[in-house]
Amino acid sequence: MTRYLLLAEGFSADAHYGKTMRGVLRYRREDVAAILDSTRATGDTEDGVPVVQTLEQAMQHEPDTALVGVATQGGRFPPAWIELLRQCIEHGLDIENGLHVFLADDPEVAALAAEHGVELRDLRKPPHDLSTATGANMSVPATIVLTVGSDCAIGKMTVALELDREARARGVRSQFVPTGQTGIAIAGWGIAVDAVVADFIAGAAERLVVEGAARGGELLWVEGQGSLVNPVYSGVTLGLFHGSAPHLLVLCHESGRDEIEGCGGGPHPIPSLRDLVELHERLALPARPAKVVAVALNTRRLDEHDARAAVAAAEAETGLPADDPVRFGAGRLVDAVLAGKG
């Protein structure tokens, strides 16, 4: 069983940049030995997991794998990190890396890893044999659900994981389908569709739903990426949408977010929930018309009262079941999906 050291240097407090760390902490906490972040205070913990300031301190918790827990825009390594990774290798740690830059491509790092007998796993490295979508996605023997969103970093992965967990608890043969580095770190399989050659996005997505069904899933929860209305990543979003060929969509939104975040050339206003529902259904192909069956709200910016009001407002606006599955439980949304599944 893997024991992770999360390399979260300087980023462990940041919502966007700590995504992989937070995902692994939430969904694989039992596998996390410690978090390394020299900018945090001695004795800090993150949900009970020790936060340490140096690698030597970290080693006392006996990790066997260092996970690069930073997802930066564009995903490149800050130069100072290479030194830290070298030290991890010298301490005998395997490395799992979620960035666009691959450790295996760095001859020095690769040689050092070979010398120390440790493994470098580049989570974002696509399979070498990807190709264009074939149409096999239309024959997958499962109901396919895709989480789509009003922006990035609002909870599409989290919603897919929470709903998958609830469905499994109900005895459904349910599978989470990872499409990003964090999902891959959590689930142990998958393809980072944002890192594949553009022509192959749909082909990669297709391969994932085929594999999800092969792994026994009759209900597949495909982790969405980007947003149709985020101009930086919308291409990834649509390629994943058409390649995964979903029957059902769960629309995710962060209450209180009115503009696309972290995106130059704006402001880029976020459309209304109703417009987003219509847009997504409009883009589904005639061969696989997809319906939005539920709205998943991320209400972390709100207190409980306002959160419940936001959920009610979303239902009133869209006519669809809505909830915050992290805060209030995944039941209502899973009910909606199972009803939509028919």
Next chain:
Amino acid sequence: MTRYLLLAEGFSADAHYGKTMRGVLRYRREDVAAILDSTRATGDTEDGVPVVQTLEQAMQHEPDTALVGVATQGGRFPPAWIELLRQCIEHGLDIENGLHVFLADDPEVAALAAEHGVELRDLRKPPHDLSTATGANMSVPATIVLTVGSDCAIGKMTVALELDREARARGVRSQFVPTGQTGIAIAGWGIAVDAVVADFIAGAAERLVVEGAARGGELLWVEGQGSLVNPVYSGVTLGLFHGSAPHLLVLCHESGRDEIEGCGGGPHPIPSLRDLVELHERLALPARPAKVVAVALNTRRLDEHDARAAVAAAEAETGLPADDPVRFGAGRLVDAVLAGKG
């Protein structure tokens, strides 16, 4: 001045697979010395260019560069081609290659090229320093026109080239912006956006419009890729759309084509022109609302009478100026764009 030998083995008669060859023949014919295709008959010509059956015959026409003129779905080399490319190198020809597989990555081919002092140019190889879109696309000092389509292989590149040519003839500071291997082979610059990492599609598109303006273009004709309704390539299409931030769109369609071609899992019906206009305008971002100002029809399947009828029907249906710029001239469509430019 480059003298091309087009390597079109077995493909020179096929509309889809001869795209690069046909593009270079149409827009750079003066630079084409010969076409190599052993399946064609002795003495054949293609629009006056000699078609030869062997490399020895080809060398009599004194090419200096072999162009791989085949664009296959997924873009991989048939194994038999590597032998042909070796022979080209041994005859002292530089190679320009438009496929997803890069010659420079093949150690044998690269070594052979070095030995013979010839250059390998992989047209689809992205710049090494691509990143995500920054928003600079919104500040480009030019009017940006994007050709969008109802499918692949209907003429988006051709329309952009024809309209650019007409605009230049009228004294407009006009620039064609290449986004695919064929456009790059024709124009001598550009990025194949279908070959970049998915996260960077919009960033690559942004870089292209910035460069188009830097090259003096006040009116930029961005070559569209794929189609929003072709499930294999739609991700590339949307990333290019949002990354190039067009003000105006020219909707391209092939009269008589009712279904997406070459795409499994179908049939995938093509929506009406009116629905396509609405879909594209719907997907433009609030920060850069784009309007479809004209419809470009590819009427090659029709005789002249039916072609004119199709053009009239398209105008009646959409309320927009329509024409076949290849068959009837680019004037009407350029008028529409210049009127839309304001």
